[in-house]
Amino acid sequence: MATKLTSKRYQAEDYAEAQEVFFKNGWSDGLPVIPPTENRVADFLDYAGLAPEQVVGEVPERNRVLTAEKLAINAVMAGCLPEYMPVLVAAVEAITDPKFKFNHLASLGSPWPLIIVNGPIAKQIELNSGIYLFGPGHRPNLTIARGISLLLRNCAEAKAEGIQRGQWGNTLRFMGCVAENEETPWTPLHVMLGHQREESTVTVLSCYPGVPFHITCWLLQPEHMLKTICETLPYINGSQWNEGVHTLFFGPHQVEAFVKEGWTKESVRQYIIDNTKSSIAELKRRQAWAVQSEEGFREELLEIEPGDEDKYVYLFKDHGEYNRFLVRLTSIADRWIHDLFVVVGGGNAGQRAIATSPYGMSTNPVIKLVKTKQ
Amino acid sequence: MPIEFLDPTADAPSGKNRLAPRLGSLDSKTIGVLSNGRPNVDFVLDRLTAKLEERHHVKIVRTMKPWIGNIAPKEIFDQLRSSCDAVITGVGD
Numbered sequence: 459m460a461t462k463l464t465s466k467r468y469q470a471e472d473y474a475e476a477q478e479v480f481f482k483n484g485w486s487d488g489l490p491v492i493p494p495t496e497n498r499v500a501d502f503l504d505y506a507g508l509a510p511e512q513v514v515g516e517v518p519e520r521n522r523v524l525t526a527e528k529l530a531i532n533a534v535m536a537g538c539l540p541e542y543m544p545v546l547v548a549a550v551e552a553i554t555d556p557k558f559k560f561n562h563l564a565s566l567g568s569p570w571p572l573i574i575v576n577g578p579i580a581k582q583i584e585l586n587s588g589i590y591l592f593g594p595g596h597r598p599n600l601t602i603a604r605g606i607s608l609l610l611r612n613c614a615e616a617k618a619e620g621i622q623r624g625q626w627g628n629t630l631r632f633m634g635c636v637a638e639n640e641e642t643p644w645t646p647l648h649v650m651l652g653h654q655r656e657e658s659t660v661t662v663l664s665c666y667p668g669v670p671f672h673i674t675c676w677l678l679q680p681e682h683m684l685k686t687i688c689e690t691l692p693y694i695n696g697s698q699w700n701e702g703v704h705t706l707f708f709g710p711h712q713v714e715a716f717v718k719e720g721w722t723k724e725s726v727r728q729y730i731i732d733n734t735k736s737s738i739a740e741l742k743r744r745q746a747w748a749v750q751s752e753e754g755f756r757e758e759l760l761e762i763e764p765g766d767e768d769k770y771v772y773l774f775k776d777h778g779e780y781n782r783f784l785v786r787l788t789s790i791a792d793r794w795i796h797d798l799f800v801v802v803g804g805g806n807a808g809q810r811a812i813a814t815s816p817y818g819m820s821t822n823p824v825i826k827l828v829k830t831k832q
Numbered sequence: 833m834p835i836e837f838l839d840p841t842a843d844a845p846s847g848k849n850r851l852a853p854r855l856g857s858l859d860s861k862t863i864g865v866l867s868n869g870r871p872n873v874d875f876v877l878d879r880l881t882a883k884l885e886e887r888h889h890v891k892i893v894r895t896m897k898p899w900i901g902n903i904a905p906k907e908i909f910d911q912l913r914s915s916c917d918a919v920i921t922g923v924g925d
Contacts, residue, residue, distance in 0.1 A: 471834055527838075612841045
């Protein structure tokens, strides 16, 4: 395929000097990059069957268009292989889908998308779903996450020098691409979200920093694990009562323990949705219960009153009369989505489940099909 | 060995965004204010709008984004565009 690339060209004497060009111009995320030569970039576009000028995503609020050429350039820089391109394209389509509400990525809370890959593509590109899942060691996991991060940095102002006001930053920009382990009897995430098992998909959902958040379950017993999770999940984001779509990851050995007692992924999910709650007294102890201003910010934290220990709020359900102490009133009508995604992954030994904290009010998860050569 | 490589950045297309014509004066104009809803933003905007009213006898149209993390909805932009001569907005905390 003849591929005409229109990006400006730069020259350097050698590889080392090329690195300095990237660092000096602010095009790097702090690590060295693979210089995106014309041949390398063309390989990516040829593999995916995409014309360089093809629009992969648009960010109208930043007046930006993300082309296949720019995605390929940043993917090369990240260290991706051409065969990752279909996953990269699906991730960009998801992140620029209006339902994801791209602009929230600028927020003070440093949200960033977790990218979950399902279906046959994961094994084809050797995307890790197992041990050390959220750590370094697997090329596709890190370079896909990094490729998306570099693209948004260089083409959509997602950087501190641009339109990114995150207080602490988010390591998902390096580690935030994982595959689900689909070898257990549990229903894969994409099937639960309405797709066929044999389809490959990318699901993105915005998370607060701190991923992965450990929930230690000392006993490999379903009842113990479920009770621990239901007690812990409301508080993984400090005094902020989380609204939105949480994820929970279980290891395959934990899934096996559930399956032995007849628990499916669907029944585990439903149990957690039905039973994750907090007393008002505990919310007050954790500084999460307050009178709110018109803008929805906490003006006055409230003291525990008699009876508060026996009144409850459920994390995954409408809070009814208690809304006004927990959530921003003007936002309710338009973004009341509570859900729980359960995913299988990680090592097959260990006592921890993993949770992510949703950037709830400002965004929605999006799932897209991975398309092979177009 | 010399290397040639491609620019990874993309700018906004030029020419699409232009500055609106400037008002010659603020006197007696209708000024829209779009609050981003952060804590204490009213502290700043109350004082700013009071000064404008005092000095230029403006009419103020006050609006606020429903949620801090997202762009204001089209209805708010339409309201500001159709009813105001100029708009003040900003980012802050």
